Amino acid sequence: MMDGPAVDTRPTKIMYVAEATAHGGREGYVTSQDGQLDLKVAMPPQLGGDGNGTNPEQLFAAGYSSCFHNALILVGNREGYDLTGSTVAAKVGIGPNKQRGYGLAVALSVSLPVLDPDLATKLVDAAHEVCPYSNATRGNIDVTILLG
The missing domain is CATH 3.30.300.20 (K homology (KH) domain)
Structure with missing residues (x-):
């Protein structure tokens, strides 16, 4: 990759917005506004958790x-x-x-x-x-x- 002036990569038009909500941080669950995502969240064992979730x-x-x-x-x-x-x-x-x-x-x-x-x-x-x-x-x- 070449160095040079910063390139503006911000969108000029928003075409889609995803919405998700976390409940309980890294020891809770996450859901999406449309119901497609509903997952248990857990700390991985390498970070001191039980790993019983994503x-x-x-x-x-x-x-x-x-x-x-x-x-x-x-x-x-x-x-x-x-x-x-x-x-x-x-x-x-x-x-x-x-x-x-x-x-x-x-x-x-x-x-x-x-x-x-x-x-x-x-x-x-x-x-x-x-x-x-x-x-x-x-x-x-x-x-x-x-x-x-």
Whole structure:
């Protein structure tokens, strides 16, 4: 990625708004306004919990991987490539930061089995510019993208 002036990635028009509510923080549940989401939330064992529920990092990983994969399919289709069989997996890590708070790090693993590595890299780079999650996290958290 090239350094240069900041690019404004804010939406010019809001096309959809998702609504979700947390009840009880990391030891409660989350629901969406439309009823599609209703999940128990629990701290993972690595953070001292029982792990008997999902957690914000899993939800972020699910959101980022599905959004990035859609961006990849979009740019692939624009270039005339069928990305059937491709996948994107996300790992989201959490840990303390230097400001006495917590931060995130993301690793995306992209599989494009039918494309040569140079073309795959070109499409992944383009998807990283299109994906709203990539635009929201750019410059805020470390995002590593691995082609496999």
